[in-house]
Amino acid sequence: MAISLPGVEPREPLMWKEEQMSIPILTSIPVLFDKPINVWLGIALVLVVILQIGSGIVLSKGKLPILPLHRLNALLLAAVVAVHAFYGIGYWFFDFKIG
């Protein structure tokens, strides 16, 4: 039962409202040069994967010491995959909005 005090307006009950359940910063997909960021991340992924496999093949020949490049690119690859997947899965399964 609500307690009412003279001169004090009763507040709304403390409940989650629909629009408070998500943080819009995370659930809106950024737009870059007029396209959702996933388009650019997808293009970047193709390039980064090619560089990773290419540097891996070169590395395995044992002639060029490019392990630091291969390692750094693996990190970049993992980061791009994570962001790409986050927004992609969010869009298809969790009602993320573009823009």
Ligand code: HEM
């Ligand atoms: C998506 C594809 C790939 C990923 C994510 C990946 C990732 C990695 C990572 C994390 C390392 C360890 C780096 C370290 O020692 O700190 C590594 C090492 C290495 N990778 Fe890859 N790699 C990929 C593809 C390839 C391919 C296609 C080749 C060769 C055909 C290759 C050849 C090598 C070689 C030779 C090493 C060094 C192994 C050693 O001497 O310790 N990689 N790779």
